[in-house]
Amino acid sequence: MENDNIAGYRHWHELLDAICIRQGHLDNMALAEELCLASGSKSQESFEATLRNLHNWRNGTHVPRRRNFLLLTKVLQIESREDLSAGWNALYQEARKPAETGANDSKIDNGRTQIRQLQLMLAGTVICLIGLAGTLAYLLLSPAPQSTGYPEIEYHRLVTLGVGDSEIIHGRRGACGEMPPAWEVTRKDLPDIDIGSWSDGGIGLRNSRSCGGPTPARALMFTATAPGRTDFDLYSDPITIRVE
Known part of the structure; x- marks a missing residue:
């Protein structure tokens, strides 16, 4: 520049x-x-x-x-x-520097500001009440959810581990609402990494925007075996792993 x-x-x-x-x-x-x-x-x-x-x-x-x-x-x-x-x-x-306030602001301007703030507060209250009513209607009309007992799988963009540590960093889902592929199939799509290894983390639930919410997925467990760093994309998500 x-x-x-x-x-x-x-x-x-x-x-x-x-x-x-x-x-x-x-x-x-x-x-x-x-x-x-x-x-x-x-x-x-x-x-x-x-x-x-x-x-x-x-x-x-x-x-x-x-x-x-x-x-x-x-x-x-x-x-x-x-x-x-x-x-x-x-x-x-x-x-x-803090914003300076004009020294010649009139009482009329202050009154208008207060009225505007009150209008915004009332509008916000109305929106909250409408949202609450919608939520209550959804809860009353929707069938009771069934507990799956599966743990939640979270995607981690940046992972820092010590040698010997393991952590679930992502999940492989199948079709929406259906069980994910077997570990043998999932492992073939995972990159080989020289600072660690992959293992099956079991079945859990992964929040998927394309599926509109949680869907079954297979947890991907990474175990650090050597110091270093690697960057890669997994299912179109960027991941950085640092091993210290």
Whole structure:
């Protein structure tokens, strides 16, 4: 990004988004992982929280705290660009300033604001009541669900394990509502990974959008056998496994 282009950005989040796009971060997956590594956070919850934060920072919903700003500065290598660093810091400081309230706001304007807030509150209450009525009608008219006794299978985008640890990271389903393929069939579709091995995790339930809810699936258990990292796609879902 050239120096003469920096002056065209009036808001910090616009500059952040432009830098991310220039560095190839069209989505936030890789950048979120780099931020987690830089901060020492290894949990799936931290990764998902960082994804949400990046989305909000890039669209201007809110501004990162000082610690996260410094991590972004480090990961995006802003300090190595003197022409970029000054504008980056100045726009961030400007974004951190609290919004100033006009000194000449009239009582009429305040009254209109309060009325508008009351209208929004009433509208929200009505929507909640309608939703509650719909839920109650569904519960009363729908047949009682039958318990399957199957555990829930969750998909994990980022998995960190120690050597010898095992974890279920995904599930293979069959046709909606039907039992999944046998393990022998499922294993043929799984990639061979040199830092671990696959095993049958048993039958469970996987939440499927295409099936409209839970459907039977075979849990895929991964056991770490050697330190390292691997990235691959499984059933069109990206997965990263780190073994320490």
